[in-house]
């Protein structure tokens with residue numbers, strides 16, 4: 083039977099409530115408050131602690147229980163076709179810096195794993211971007227060109243050269259010496275290094291308000307405040323509106339399955355990802371019992387688009403069974419990433435006049451390296467050190483060449499903001515909502531989102547997203563209300579699953 087949980091979190095429920103750290107129950111003083119307990123937040127906190135700072139990490143749910151626990155955990159400088167995209171938007175120098183800092187992040191992670199003896203199945207492997215069809219060959223070639231111009235020693239493989247995958251490809255570019263690992267074991271080890279010397283990690287402590295200045299404050303949903311010289315926002319999608327990140331960042335969902343192989347079934351010899359759509363991201367994994375797995379990801383789409391369905395998982399399962407000797411699809415899960423429209427992550431001051439407020443976010447599916455890179459940049463800035471990558475990742479950069487993407491994104495948001503309000507209700511009564519499904523139900527002159535759970539109970543909420551007021555859409559695959567404008571997500575009772583929203587959807591009575 084397939085469990086709906088990442089393989090990395092298989093020992094617990096899909097969304098762990100806690101990995102053992104307490105909730106914040108008092109006001110505290112610190113030098114640095116870090117919001118978010120994923121790879122960005124924990125790495126930032128650890129580096130600041132190593133600089134002698136008193137650090138407090140505030141995590142909404144459980145450490146490694148968000149996007150960082152739902153990843154494939156590939157650490158690669160190749161990153162599908164990202165280098166070609168960065169080259170076209172930012173030029174050769176920026177592409178070379180991005181590639182270089184990605185390699186530096188991998189080296190730092192490996193040193194940390196070795197020096198701290200972290201048991202996280204760290205493994206160096208080649209990474210491959212392949213063309214599944216003739217249409218994708220050009221993207222592979224442009225990626226190889228960009229990688230070479232950036233100083234990476236890549237090989238361009240064509241149909242005559244064997245690619246370490248069990249299916250034919252039209253072309254591929256390979257970069258040796260990249261890495262993969264078990265993200266939750268790695269992050270739990272990082273988190274364990276933080277407490278002590280006046281440093282703390284708190285779980286179930288959602289920050290709902292940040293004041294910047296000297297000092298800054300971060301206040302949690304139950305009213306406790308951390309007062310600190312600096313606050314770093316390390317949420318997957320930047321939490322606060324004052325940097326206007328929502329206007330230049332898309333929220334993108336993607337899906338994964340973990341397939342256990344039969345005895346004798348061959349593992350792929352590299353990590354791999356297709357250059358085009360539909361994306362297929364592949365990595366091997368051997369667990370602590372010697373079981374061999376292939377993880378297959380893909381089927382990405384903008385959050386809140388009416389495209390989230392269980393058919394996404396079925397497509398990935400079909401691909402896994404077609405190309406690998408699969409005994410069982412044991413796990414499936416989905417995840418969400420903040421994707422800056424100009425293809426570079428954000429690491430640095432939150433806005434041009436920021437006073438003590440920083441961001442490390444927008445990692446666009448490559449958070450293992452980008453979160454680590456951003457942590458180094460922000461820790462350097464807080465410590466007053468020169469950092470060679472601050473300009474590259476400046477959250478307040480203006481990328482003129484990304485103007486068409488920005489215009490398209492604003493048009494899409496505007497269409498949802500107005501158009502969704504005009505759409506008719508899907509049902510006139512909650513009685514019409516089938517078990518396990520949800521409908522937009524007419525309620526007087528308005529509409530209410532109604533879900534009927536597997537036990538037949540009704541859950542009704544206002545559809546109005548508490549971020550900027552777009553109407554949420556039902557996500558059938560995850561049973562959540564997702565906002566198509568900037569990616570906030572809410573459970574069937576309206577509780578926030580993902581920001582930028584921080585307040586829950588209003589609960590309503592189910593219309594009859």
Ligand code: FES
Pocket residue numbers: 328547548549550551552565566567568569570581582583
């Ligand atoms: S996430 Fe911005 S309006 Fe919903």
